[in-house]
Amino acid sequence: MNRHTKADILRAGIAAPSADNSQPWQFAWCGDDLDLRIDAGRSGRVSDTRYVLSDLAAGACLENMIIHARSLGYVADLQTFPRHDDELWVARVRWRRDPECDQPEPLAGAIEQRHTDRRFPWAGPITTDTQTRLNAQARQIPGQRLYWPQTPRERKAALSVIRQAETLxxxxxxxxxxxxxxxxxPVGWHTACEEGLAPAALAVEPPLRPAFQAMRHPAVMTMLNRLGAASVLGWRSAWLPIRLSPGLCLLVIPSTARSDVLAGGRALQRVWLAATLDGLSVQPYAAAGVLSLGFVSIEPAFQGPLTRLGPALSDLCASGHGLVFLRLGYARSVPRCRSGRRTLASFGVFP
Ligand SMILES: Cc1cc2nc3c(=O)[nH]c(=O)nc-3n(C[C@H](O)[C@H](O)[C@H](O)COP(=O)(O)O)c2cc1C
Known part of the structure; x- marks a missing residue:
């Protein structure tokens, strides 16, 4: 593999989504083998102490690289979590040139276009054909599936659990x-940034921006919460956009073992790329799934609502663990501001 191909594969990897645009990936080449590690400085925050969010991002990054490499004629032999005593080492990928592997890889064409869209409302419907295509992409990764709340009762239950988590x-x-x-x-409301979330990517309406910005101060948030601000924000950031969107599905993983979470990230990415090819906009909601796992340590006053999330979510999906909701719909345009990425050189050790 030449330098150009290696850089190309990594570029596809870092186009993947990550919670809060944290980009918690580190790469190291060892000949033609590639090691993917979680970046200790960009992971492990309070919602990520078990690396659930980082493992999802690592899975998405791996899948992008596998898909892109396949379009260049390489297949991946994947070893996940190679050493039990090194929790940050997620995978070693051995790339093999495969003369048989010359079929076009349609998902590769969506890697650079895929993005998070937080705007609403969006048009529908999302046909059963589209749902079937997205289900098939999730199922390409063994054990992974999508659950689509169908009946009004199921949609109401899903909306309620998402809203509670976002409010928290x-x-x-x-x-x-x-x-x-x-x-x-500091980057303002009109520009992108190469790491973290640019305010412009959050789809906050102009009149609400000063209030939203003031809420970053804990004292202001506490004061506004006495007036019910958190409930309004949960309604505005989750309930309303989802209510006004034609599609909602939940990525369900078979267990919370790290290998299944990583596989969940791979499935998430395949679904998101296929949705992008279909012209769909996507916004993930991860708080309900992650908080419901019960390891996120928050103030005792909020333990009650936190512990109610788990049972509510498992009532929804008969077996397995619902981890990430995806809001879907057809937007008329692409968002003006998309999240940026750091330079490739900042991701690690290269030949
Ligand atoms: C595991 C995971 C969880 C995410 N959770 C949320 C979320 O709860 N709400 C949201 O608006 N975006 C969420 N995102 C989207 C990221 O913020 C987004 O991928 C990142 O900012 C990069 O932007 P891009 O997807 O446009 O490339 C999540 C992404 C991942 C991979």
Missing amino acids: RFRSPTLHAELFSSIRF
Whole structure:
């Protein structure tokens, strides 16, 4: 593999999504073998102490690289979590040139176009054909599946659990600090940034921007919460956009073992790329799934609502663990501001 091909594969990897645009990936080449590690400095925050969010991002990054390499004629032999005593070492990928592997890889064409869209409302419907295509992409990764709340009762239950989780992110001072620390207010409301969340990517309406910006101060958030701000924010950031979107599905993983979470990230990425090819906009909602796993440590006052999330979510999906909701729909245009990426050289050791 020449330098150009290696750089191309890594570029596809870093186009993957990551929670709060944290980009928690590190790469090292050892000949033609590639090691993917979680970046200790960009992971492990309060919602990521078990690396659930980082493993999802690592899975998405791996899948992008595998798909792109296949379009260049390489297949991947994947060894996940190679050493049990090294929790940050996610995978070693051995690339093999495969003369048989010359079929076009349609998902590769969506890698650079895929993005998060937080705007609404979006048009529908999302046909059963489209749902079947997205289901098939999730199932390409063994054990992974999508659940689509269909009946009004199921949709209501899903909306309720998402709203409760999103509300908690503004009520709990710990979660509030985590959320607002990833927003790069200094770049202003019109430009992108290469790491973290640019305010412009958040789809906050202009009249609400000063209030939203003031909420980064814990004292302001606490005061506004006395007036019910967290509930309004949960309604505005989750309930309303989802209610006004034609599609909602949940990525369900078979267990919370790290290998299954990583595989979940691979499935998430395949679904998202296929949705992009179909012209769909996507916004993930991860708080409900991650908080419901029960390891996120927040203030005792919020333990009650936190512990209710798990049972509510498992009522929804008969078996397995619902991890990431995806809101879907057809937007008329692409968002003006997309999240940036750091330079490739900042991701690690290269030949
Ligand atoms: C595991 C994971 C969880 C995410 N959770 C959320 C979320 O709860 N809400 C949201 O708006 N975006 C969420 N995102 C989207 C990221 O913020 C987004 O991927 C990142 O900012 C990079 O932007 P891009 O997807 O446009 O490349 C999540 C992404 C991943 C991979």
